[in-house]
Amino acid sequence: MEKTLVLIKPDGVRRGLVGKIISRYEARMLQISEMRFLRPSSDMLRKHYIEHVDKDFFNELSDYMSSGPVVVLVLCGENAVSLVRKINGATNFMSAELGSIRGDFACSITQNLVHASDSQSGFEREYSIWFG
Numbered sequence: 001m002e003k004t005l006v007l008i009k010p011d012g013v014r015r016g017l018v019g020k021i022i023s024r025y026e027a028r029m030l031q032i033s034e035m036r037f038l039r040p041s042s043d044m045l046r047k048h049y050i051e052h053v054d055k056d057f058f059n060e061l062s063d064y065m066s067s068g069p070v071v072v073l074v075l076c077g078e079n080a081v082s083l084v085r086k087i088n089g090a091t092n093f094m095s096a097e098l099g100s101i102r103g104d105f106a107c108s109i110t111q112n113l114v115h116a117s118d119s120q121s122g123f124e125r126e127y128s129i130w131f132g
Contacts, residue, residue, distance in 0.1 A: 002080040003033070005126045006088075007115040010068035011108075018071055021101055021114060024087050025075055034074040034131060040066055047129045057110070064110055072130045081123065084116040 008021055022032070040048075045062045052058045075084060089100025093112055096103035106112045117123035 001076050002078065002120065003074055003076050003127075004080040004084050004117045004123050005130065006073040006075055006084060006117075007130075008071035008073070009065065009111065009113055009115065010070060011064075011111040012105075012113040013069055013071060015105075017105055017113065020105075022073070024101055025073075025084065028077070028083060028087060030075040030077040030080060030083065032073055033076045034072075036072040036130065037069055038072065039069045042066060044129055048126060061110060074127065074131070081117055081119060085118070088114045088116050 006025070008018055012018060012021055026032075042062060045065050046053055049058065049061060049065075052061065077083065087101060089096030089102035089106075091102070091112060092109050093102045093106035094109075096106065098104060101114055102112050117126050
């Protein structure tokens with residue numbers, strides 16, 4: 001059984017989509033093993049987005065991610081990493097398939113509702129940031 005980490009970002013919480021988003025994962029037999037509701041610190045965000053810290057868009061991303069609470073989930077299931085990424089849809093909402101979370105609900109490339117680990121090692125790194 002594989003694990004992955006999901007963030008329901010501030011726009012998903014603010015727009016009241018937490019239940020709809022979680023139900024998409026549960027409908028595909030993914031189980032929540034851990035869950036937190038918190039407002040991320042700048043330190044957490046720097047660690048989480050370490051590969052983007054020196055990029056032009058980092059400050060906008062950090063401001064957005066700290067603008068409100070996020071829901072942090074650990075989901076477990078068969079092929080959880082790839083399945084969750086498919087359920088989420090492409091990062092750019094304009095390219096995301098209809099039926100995916102971003103394809104159905106996102107309105108911005110930055111404020112795109114959800115994040116998911118890109119690999120098992122990515123999950124382990126992210127888990128230590130959000131639950132460590």
